[in-house]
Amino acid sequence: xxxxxxxxxxxxxxxxAIIMFAFMLRATVTVGASTVIEKIVxxxxxxxxSLGASMSSSVxxxxxxxxxxxxxxxxxxxxxxxxxxxIEQMVDYENYKHENESLKEQLGIQEEHPEWxxxxxxxxxxxxxxxxxxxxxxxxxxxxxxxQDPVITSDxxxxxxxxxxxxxxxxxxxxxxxxxxxxxxxxxxxxxTVSGDIALAENGQCRMSxxxxxxxxxxxxxxxTAGTSGLYPQGIVIGRIQEVAFEPQGTMMYAVIEPTNDIxxxxxxxxxxxxxxxxxxxxxxxxxxxxxxxxxxxxxxAE
Amino acid sequence: xxxxxxxxxxxxxVYSLIMLFLYVLQTDPNFFYIDYIKPVLVLPFAxxxxxxxxxxxxxxFGLFAGVLCDVSSTVLFGFxxxxxxxxxxxxxLLVVYLMQPSMINSLLAVGLGFGxxxxxxxxxxxxMWGYDNSHLILLDKMLPLxxxxxxxxxxxxxxxxxxxRFFEEKMAEN
Numbered sequence: 001x002x003x004x005x006x007x008x009x010x011x012x013x014x015x016x017a018i019i020m021f022a023f024m025l026r027a028t029v030t031v032g033a034s035t036v037i038e039k040i041v042x043x044x045x046x047x048x049x050s051l052g053a054s055m056s057s058s059v060x061x062x063x064x065x066x067x068x069x070x071x072x073x074x075x076x077x078x079x080x081x082x083x084x085x086x087i088e089q090m091v092d093y094e095n096y097k098h099e100n101e102s103l104k105e106q107l108g109i110q111e112e113h114p115e116w117x118x119x120x121x122x123x124x125x126x127x128x129x130x131x132x133x134x135x136x137x138x139x140x141x142x143x144x145x146x147x148q149d150p151v152i153t154s155d156x157x158x159x160x161x162x163x164x165x166x167x168x169x170x171x172x173x174x175x176x177x178x179x180x181x182x183x184x185x186x187x188x189x190x191x192x193t194v195s196g197d198i199a200l201a202e203n204g205q206c207r208m209s210x211x212x213x214x215x216x217x218x219x220x221x222x223x224x225t226a227g228t229s230g231l232y233p234q235g236i237v238i239g240r241i242q243e244v245a246f247e248p249q250g251t252m253m254y255a256v257i258e259p260t261n262d263i264x265x266x267x268x269x270x271x272x273x274x275x276x277x278x279x280x281x282x283x284x285x286x287x288x289x290x291x292x293x294x295x296x297x298x299x300x301x302a303e
Numbered sequence: 304x305x306x307x308x309x310x311x312x313x314x315x316x317v318y319s320l321i322m323l324f325l326y327v328l329q330t331d332p333n334f335f336y337i338d339y340i341k342p343v344l345v346l347p348f349a350x351x352x353x354x355x356x357x358x359x360x361x362x363x364f365g366l367f368a369g370v371l372c373d374v375s376s377t378v379l380f381g382f383x384x385x386x387x388x389x390x391x392x393x394x395x396l397l398v399v400y401l402m403q404p405s406m407i408n409s410l411l412a413v414g415l416g417f418g419x420x421x422x423x424x425x426x427x428x429x430x431m432w433g434y435d436n437s438h439l440i441l442l443d444k445m446l447p448l449x450x451x452x453x454x455x456x457x458x459x460x461x462x463x464x465x466x467x468r469f470f471e472e473k474m475a476e477n
Contacts, residue, residue, distance in 0.1 A: 001400055009359045013392055016366055017385055024381025034380075041374045048327055056333040125330035127375045128341035129421070131444045134377045135332065162377055170377055177434050198429075199436040202443060264339055267332065 032147030358395025365391025
């Protein structure tokens with residue numbers, strides 16, 4: 001064994017370990033940008049992964065017809081029922097829309113539609129050791145994707161680009177405990193924060209925290225992005241409230257959110273590469289969070 | 304370049320291509336899922352290579368496996384590369400000085416090595432930050448991942464042993 005530590009083999013392996021350690025240190029500083037090694041390896045592997053993903057998708061799709069015939073029939077029946085309900089809701093919607101337009105005209109409100117630049121991308125890889133279903137997409141800096149671009153589908157918010165290479169990007173989902181999204185209850189307009197929760201992520205759910213005690217949020221409310229952080233445009237649907245409860249400590253409330261997207265099985269996404277207010281200040285959200293925390297402290301003092 | 308060197312080069316190219324193929328399978332969003340858990344394939348493959356080849360070759364393939372895992376992962380780049388380099392070098396050395404390249408030993412090596420890697424991630428990414436219910440990550444995610452990875456290890460061990468023997472025979476013929 002002693003000879004090994006004096007051999008050139010040990011020196012080579014040690015040198016490689018030191019080089020990798022240097023890259024690791026660099027990665028801690030340049031958050032969101034890939035290292036040279038990642039760029040090279042990612043550029044080589046991304047097209048292979050993309051090909052593999054499309055092939056496996058075709059194969060599983062073909063096999064699913066046989067294995068899931070009964071399930072598909074049930075799903076079809078369920079969708080018919082949902083369709084019938086949606087038609088009914090559509091009638092209500094048209095009535096509300098008409099009423100809303102009249103009210104807007106009365107109040108003279110000019111609705112602003114933010115201009116989003118979007119790009120479709122396919123999921124080409126998922127890390128098996130990731131606990132929060134993060135994934136890799138087939139678009140990168142060469143396609144105009146940048147660090148911290150929001151990732152959505154037509155159903156709502158999926159996550160954010162957490163690292164980007166030339167032809168690939170890694171997406172951290174809203175189920176991840178490290179991601180916080182400023183959110184808003186569509187009905188009550190209360191502002192809070194949506195983030196991942198270890199216990200809820202297993203069921204594909206996330207947590208809405210810092211809800212003031214006097215808030216009127218309730219089960220079934222739709223939650224959307226508040227757009228105050230500059231990271232996400234305002235109005236992207238995140239999910240629906242499943243449960244509201246008091247925090248075990250403190251006097252704030254939290255809610256369990258069922259995302260509108262099936263994040264665990266997502267195959268295609270859209271990346272918002274540009275939107276109005278992108279990168280703007282955090283002041284509004286910080287104020288909202290500060291207010292919420294102040295309210296919590298005041299309530300604690302009162303107790 | 305003599306014939307033996309050529310055969311050795313072909314062997315390492317074949318190992319590298321299989322490693323890439325396993326990486327694509329490992330990260331594929333459709334295959335091999337059991338309740339959203341998927342095995343890690345490249346580390347057991349690198350560990351098995353380290354058992355049959357020298358510690359240098361084992362270490363280099365460990366590094367390759369680590370870089371591939373780092374590219375697809377959201378953890379800090381280099382974390383898995385350094386760990387897998389160390390694990391595979393250690394396995395190569397253990398085979399030289401202490402143990403036989405056998406299926407049981409490959410399971411032990413992968414279990415201890417990958418287990419250590421998961422525990423380190425658990426500590427640095429969850430325990431240190433004080434997340435609620437972090438033990439669920441260990442029990443519901445990491446433990447099934449480790450078990451699933453151990454289940455596929457014997458197949459990779461047999462494949463590497465077969466390839467190693469095949470190339471050894473080819474070299475012996477010359």
